[in-house]
Amino acid sequence: MQQLEQDIKAALSAAIQQVFGATVAAEQLVMQPTRKEFAGTFTLVTFSLTKSLGKSPEQIGQALGEWLAANESRVSGFNVVKGFLNLEIGDSEWLRQFAEMLARPDNAPVPSNGPQRVVVEYSSPNTNKPLHLGHLRNIFLGYSVAEIVKATGATVTKANLINDRGIHICKSMLAYQRFGQGETPQSSGIKGDHLIGKYYVLFERHYREEIRQLEAEGVAQDIAKRQAPLMTQAQQMLLQWEQGDEEVLALWKQMNGWVYEGFDETYRTIGVDFDKYYYESETYLLGKERVEEGLQKGVFFRKDDGSVWVDLKEEGLDEKLLLRADGTSVYITQDLGTAELKYQDFNYDSSVYVIADEQNYHMQVLQGVLHKLGKPYAEAIHHLSYGMVDLPSGRMKSREGTVVDADELVQEMVDTARRTTQELGKIEGLSSEEAEQLYHTLALGALKYFLLKVDPKKRMLFNPEESINFQGNTGPFVQYTHARIAAIMRKATELGLTGGQIDGLESLHETERDAVQLLAGYPGVVAEAARLLAPSILVQYVYEVAKAYNRFYTEVPVFGEPDEPKRRFRVALSAQTGRTLKAGMRLLGIMVPERM
């Protein structure tokens, strides 16, 4: 398909040379897919040629169309509408394309000239509370981007940088010491990450109570916030942690361990994985060497109080603190260290950070600083920035208890899938394990599809009632199409209609042609999604494919077709559609069922 488009462009360029004696490079031609209300596959926009050729758009279109119809065998016809030359591709070419895609192995990498060694960092949670809906958008994006890039043949590492140290986890630890009474995930039956989250909430509640009391005693609010005993103790605990206090470290390890068990279970449930874990407790000191390097190179400067800064005004940013006066590191210091470490580990030519858009500025600074340091990998850093997920009630706020918990959400989706499936009653013959597996597949399909459908940089709205939808442009719609095809294939196998050569066909039904054309575009779509780090492009594509197939399905019979070659072709088209849907959905992290 990509090849075909290039060939057509080259032919057009030749035609311009022949007919008008002018030279226009193939890359300069403006081509687009033909809109579906017109006949054709490719459309040349001729407006842009009027100046150089000195003719009207219609004349140009007519002349070029005639030339191509006569000289390019794959162009079977054309029509000119105003400044648009619509080129029709013959069915014999589509059948050739179809045979080509049948021969393509499932795991063949799609052609692309993108980066070869890629690190995708995503999830990167704090260890003081369980994952919520916002994390899910991050995780699904990261996982899908990694899989898409992998499909272009690149070596991809999925990395998770766990923020396991800092004041937040100390808050949970302190509250646990105070109120925990030795409770464990085992003794309480609470999942580890939720248990730690419970103490984080407890901390916040008691902390607020302390502030209120201090304020009642006449202390100003900002002072009260700093002086509340719980806060000073949490700070104290962080200090003890940094000094290696054994008791604190033991508690820290124990509680983080619980959180990791909880996270792992969630990751397993939602079907994502990682190749490499980084822990901030192990990397947070690394950045100081980079700061030293920058001072030596003279790109950073030290202020009188001893703090180290970088001046990024020329880059349109600001002066930025890199190291505090007391020598302790700030966020950016750690990130400098981690970037270097990742580069040492994987020698990447692209490093993708899936991080919410509230950190846009921070990421610009990171890149700017690496640039100043002359790091070869500064250019390789890509911030895949995504917007927050809002609820109908507004922004999710953990302090106000309005977050949508990831585990609960998945469970609700599974329940909905179960209810819907049982109402439709089409899965007799599945064991109860298989049925549960199916509900899970459908639930996650709906959720992932919903979150990946939207352009990452846009904020999106999640309405719990409306978003759990199984009709229309949804994951289950695509999954349903696959299940439908699977049913066709089961019957085809019984009838012995699978495999073998597709020949003896001359023309295609309109719906067949549309489907073949779409299917031929698959490698190009994956390459584009990889280039733009945009799963939403692939979501749009699988939806188009499923729609095209469903239209074909209702308009032409497969087994009722008397003509044997047609019957075989339709089975093969179904099979190829099924393969493509499965492959595309897999890159989105979504499984497709054989029946539902």
Next chain:
RNA sequence: GGUUGUGUAGCUCAACUGGAUAGAGCACCUGACUACGAAUCAGGAGGUUUAAGGUUCGACUCCUUACACGACCA
């Protein structure tokens, strides 16, 4: 205050990066199961693309200036 993102049908989102009459889904109406799976398909209705200027053969897209919402930086 500074920087930056977003604004498209009642709702949730597209629009191939400047091209044709701005497209889908949901919700709302109308049709299609004795057929290979109706979680489907076909059709209807729904728009001054926040507003006003500008650039040109042509603007949702680019440039100004407002307005609204968000985020970040003091």
